[in-house]
Each structure stands twice: as structure tokens, then as C-alpha cells.
Amino acid sequence: HKLNRDYCVMAFFAKRLKTVDGTPLERVVPQAKAETIFGNVFDYFGANNVALFDSCRISAANLKKSYVEYALFTTFYNVITAEDAELLLNDKNLLTKGIAYYFLEPFLQTGLLTSGGKKWYTRRKMLTPAFHFNILGQFEDVFKEESQKFVDQCKNLDKSSITLNEIIPKFTLNSVCDAALGVKLDDQLDDQQYRESFKMIEEAFIARISNPFYMIDAIYNVFLGPKMEKHLRTVHEFSSNIIHKRRQLFAAKLEHSPTGQEKEDNFAKKKRYSMLDTLLHAERDGLIDHAGICEEVDTFMFEGFDTTSMALIFTLMNLSLYQEMQEQCYQEILECVEDDLQKLDVNVLGKLKYLECFIKETLRLYPSVPGIMRKVMQDTSLANNVFLPAGTEISIHIFDIQRDPRYFPEPNKFDPSRFTPENSEGRHPYAYIPFSAAQRNCIGQKFAMLEMKTLLVYILKDFRILPLMDPKDLQFESGIILRTPNAIKIKLQERI
Numbered sequence: 001h002k003l004n005r006d007y008c009v010m011a012f013f014a015k016r017l018k019t020v021d022g023t024p025l026e027r028v029v030p031q032a033k034a035e036t037i038f039g040n041v042f043d044y045f046g047a048n049n050v051a052l053f054d055s056c057r058i059s060a061a062n063l064k065k066s067y068v069e070y071a072l073f074t075t076f077y078n079v080i081t082a083e084d085a086e087l088l089l090n091d092k093n094l095l096t097k098g099i100a101y102y103f104l105e106p107f108l109q110t111g112l113l114t115s116g117g118k119k120w121y122t123r124r125k126m127l128t129p130a131f132h133f134n135i136l137g138q139f140e141d142v143f144k145e146e147s148q149k150f151v152d153q154c155k156n157l158d159k160s161s162i163t164l165n166e167i168i169p170k171f172t173l174n175s176v177c178d179a180a181l182g183v184k185l186d187d188q189l190d191d192q193q194y195r196e197s198f199k200m201i202e203e204a205f206i207a208r209i210s211n212p213f214y215m216i217d218a219i220y221n222v223f224l225g226p227k228m229e230k231h232l233r234t235v236h237e238f239s240s241n242i243i244h245k246r247r248q249l250f251a252a253k254l255e256h257s258p259t260g261q262e263k264e265d266n267f268a269k270k271k272r273y274s275m276l277d278t279l280l281h282a283e284r285d286g287l288i289d290h291a292g293i294c295e296e297v298d299t300f301m302f303e304g305f306d307t308t309s310m311a312l313i314f315t316l317m318n319l320s321l322y323q324e325m326q327e328q329c330y331q332e333i334l335e336c337v338e339d340d341l342q343k344l345d346v347n348v349l350g351k352l353k354y355l356e357c358f359i360k361e362t363l364r365l366y367p368s369v370p371g372i373m374r375k376v377m378q379d380t381s382l383a384n385n386v387f388l389p390a391g392t393e394i395s396i397h398i399f400d401i402q403r404d405p406r407y408f409p410e411p412n413k414f415d416p417s418r419f420t421p422e423n424s425e426g427r428h429p430y431a432y433i434p435f436s437a438a439q440r441n442c443i444g445q446k447f448a449m450l451e452m453k454t455l456l457v458y459i460l461k462d463f464r465i466l467p468l469m470d471p472k473d474l475q476f477e478s479g480i481i482l483r484t485p486n487a488i489k490i491k492l493q494e495r496i
């Protein structure tokens with residue numbers, strides 16, 4: 001027992017965290033209570049996704065400090081405060097992604113999300129202009145078209161019970177494909193199958209992070225890997241078809257340019273291109289190859305589709321639950337937005353300050369990406385007296401950070417006024433990080449906000465949103481994206 005207490009048998013090979021000045025570690029970083037005598041190795045073994053999610057919240061509530069867990073060969077430093085998140089996200093030695101992203105590689109290879117070092121830096125530099133403020137107006141037309149399609153579809157549904165999880169993902173997938181990739185989804189591209197395979201891949205991912213044996217490639221490849229091949233093929237074929245379609249459009253566009261000078265002229269004028277066109281241009285210049293384009297397209301579909309879906313689903317749920325606040329959003333829209341929605345643009349959307357606070361508060365309580373990870377590549381000492389040995393995995397729990405009562409009193413209460421300029425003043429800048437922060441923050445955050453605001457304006461102008469569920473019943477599942485096993489339902493009533 002003594003041996004086990006000190007060295008965590010079975011987690012014996014996980015390197016121990018230390019303090020820089022020799023203070024006993026438990027005073028600075030407590031260890032999460034182990035469920036078995038084997039350290040934290042089997043704490044999540046066999047737990048379902050809901051139990052897994054809840055156990056992280058229980059550790060955070062009990063320990064109230066960033067804490068450590070010792071697994072089979074790996075040490076996990078779990079970060080739950082804004083102060084620690086700031087130190088880690090700004091450390092230039094801690095830009096490499098953690099083990100969880102390695103499990104995503106069969107799907108995304110090493111695109112912007114999963115890559116590190118020089119490759120990440122070059123790609124980020126290449127793609128940043130595609131998300132520049134100036135290009136947002138170009139996306140806006142797509143968002144308006146898709147939003148109009150969405151409200152027309154709602155008019156034909158049974159409005160007494162609408163399951164958001166069933167209809168929102170189609171909207172966000174269409175939007176990301178059309179706006180960022182420049183391809184409209186049609187009958188040739190089976191998006192239903194894509195979404196199903198995407199879900200299966202995420203389940204395999206969760207199996208890997210929760211079961212210490214599946215973390216070992218050899219075991220995963222025998223028992224789970226073969227079942228995933230079909231789904232990986234589906235998602236890769238889907239993105240390849242998108243690239244193929246855009247390539248044809250791109251070639252036709254260049255052919256019709258009278259002198260072939262178009263590209264040079266436009267680049268000279270710093271004309272902005274959509275994300276996929278930016279990659280196709282870079283390919284012509286020999287800066288990326290076809291495999292690289294596939295990695296990035298998979299990455300953008302992965303990051304741009306379900307994240308925004310869940311954010312919209314929770315925002316619509318909150319609009320249904322808080323009727324007075326919904327009315328405030330509606331009144332603001334009446335004041336700022338003309339009846340002719342064709343005139344809706346980035347500037348008008350920028351005036352919808354209350355709606356923005358509403359979305360931000362939703363993302364605080366329900367961050368679409370509840371946690372992110374980093375890997376320590378070389379021994380690192382932090383300013384908070386923690387020494388991280390090389391190989392340590394860092395898990396930054398955005399979900400817990402954003403419910404810290406020091407920065408958000410009554411943290412579980414939904415209150416958009418927390419985000420007015422007066423109330424935000426002086427708050428720790430890392431207390432609210434739904435899009436992460438510092439160098440590896442979300443490249444698509446403006447894109448996402450614009451897409452969400454546009455759809456919400458279209459819905460609120462045409463419908464009153466009524467509640468159909470009790471938020472107390474909400475459960476959450478552990479995963480890459482914050483999901484709930486509950487179907488999130490609302491009622492719609494057409495405004496006269």
C-alpha cells in the first residue's frame with residue numbers, strides 16, 4: 001500500500017510532476033482521487049461518456065486547483081484556472097498538441113489543428129488571409145442564402161416539436177462547405193453519410209482516450225481500427241469530392257481569365273480568396289501538394305461544422321428558455337436590421353451587441369470545445385512553481401475555467417449581461433476562452449460568429465422560440481465536441 005501510495009503501481013512509469021523550488025507537490029498541485037489502488041490508470045475504464053464527463057467536473061469541484069493524474073505511462077496535468085491557462089497557452093515551448101490529437105490523425109492527418117512546429121507555422125501563415133476581416137463580407141452572402149433555406153424548411157416542419165440536433169448540423173455543414181470551400185452540397189455528395197461516419201469516428205476517439213489499452217496502437221489496430229476503416233473512407237471520399245469539384249471550378253475560372261494574368265493581378269491587389277482557393281493557389285506556386293490540401297479540407301470541415309452546430313443548438317435552447325432575453329434580442333433586431341434581409345451585412349450584424357452577449361454567455365456555459373490538450377516536448381518550468389517533465393500531457397478544461405466563481409459569480413446562472421463592456425472590464429483575459437487563446441487560437445472564430453448571428457437574425461425575425469425541455473435534465477458527454485445525449489427540442493411559433 002505504501003509503495004502504491006507513493007509510486008502509483010501501474011502508473012510507475014509515468015514521470016512525476018515536481019515543484020520548481022522543492023515545496024511538496026500536493027501543496028501546489030493536488031492529485032485527483034484515484035478510484036483503484038492503481039493510481040488513476042483505471043479511473044475511466046468502462047465508464048460511459050456521461051460518467052467520464054462528470055468525473056472531470058467532480059475533480060474540479062473538489063480540488064478547486066489545477067490537478068495531476070497518473071495514468072499507465074503518462075502524467076496528465078489538468079488545468080482548471082484562468083491563471084494557469086494563461087501561462088501554458090503563452091509558453092512557446094508548449095505549442096505541440098497532446099495525445100488526443102494523435103488519435104485524430106487517421107482522420108485529419110497533420111493539418112492545421114493537429115500539426116506542430118514549422119509545418120503548423122507555414123500553414124497558419126498561408127491560411128490566415130482566408131479568414132481576414134475583409135473577406136467576411138464574401139461569406140455573408142452564403143450565410144444569408146443558407147439561413148433563408150433553413151427558415152423556409154422550418155415553416156414546413158411540425159413546429160410544435162423541433163429537434164435541433166436533427167436540423168442544425170445540415171445548415172452548418174452546408175455553410176462551411178459553401179463559404180470556406182466554395183462548393184455547394186448537392187445530391188452527388190451524401191452529407192447524411194458523412195455526418196454518420198463523423199459520429200462513429202468520434203466514438204472511436206472517445207474509446208481510445210477512456211480505455212488505457214486502446215491507447216496502445218497495436219491493441220487499437222486489432223480490435224477497433226478495422227471497424228473504423230469504412231467510416232474513414234467515407235469522410236475522406238467526401239472531402240476529396242469537394243476538392244475535385246472546386247478544382248474544376250477553379251480551373252474554369254482561370255481559363256476564362258483573358259490573359260492568364262488574373263492571379264498575379266489579384267494577388268498584387270491583395271484580393272482575398274476563400275480558404276480552398278487559397279490552397280489551390282498555393283499548390284500552383286508549389287507551396288503545398290494535393291495530400292496537404294486534403295489534410296486542411298478535412299480539418300476545416302471537422303473544426304467548422306460540429307463546433308458551430310453545437311453552439312447554435314445551445315443558443316436556440318437558451319433563447320427558448322429565457323423568454324425576456326429573447327424579446328430583448330428581437331427588439332434589437334427590429335431596431336438595427338432593415339426588413340429587407342438582403343441588406344444584412346457584417347456592419348449591421350456588428351450592431352447587434354445584445355445578441356452577441358447572448359451567444360457569448362451560451363459559449364461560456366456550453367463551450368463547443370470543452371477541453372484542449374498540449375504535450376510537453378522538453379522539461380519545462382512554469383512561473384506557478386510547477387515543473388513539467390518532458391512527456392507530460394496537459395489538459396486545459398475550458399468547461400471548468402469558464403465556470404470559475406471568482407470571475408463569474410453564480411457561475412451556473414445564465415446571464416448575458418456578464419459580457420457588456422462595463423461588466424467585462426478587469427476580468428482575467430483567460431477566464432473566457434471558448435476559441436482558445438494566444439498563437440493557436442481558433443482561426444475561424446469570426447467566421448463562426450457571423451454564421452451564427454446571421455441564422456439567429458433570420459429565425460428570430462420569423463419565429464418566436466418556445467421551450468420544450470427542462471435544462472436540469474441536460475447531461476453532457478465527454479468528447480472532442482461538447483455533446484449531450486438529450487435531444488434538444490424547441491417549439492416555433494410564426495410571428496405575424
Ligand code: HEM
Pocket residue numbers: 097112113114124176180299300303304305307308311367368369372373433434435436439440441442443444445447448
Ligand atoms: C463556435 C464555433 C467554434 C468554436 C467554439 C471553436 C473552437 C476552437 C478551439 C477551442 C480551438 C483550439 C483547439 C486546440 O487548441 O486544440 C480551435 C481551433 C481551430 N478552429 Fe475553431 N472553433 C469554432 C469554429 C470554427 C470554424 C467555423 C472554423 C473554420 C471554418 C474553425 C477552424 C479552426 C481551426 C483550423 C483550428 C486550428 C487552429 C490552429 O491550431 O492553428 N473553427 N477552434
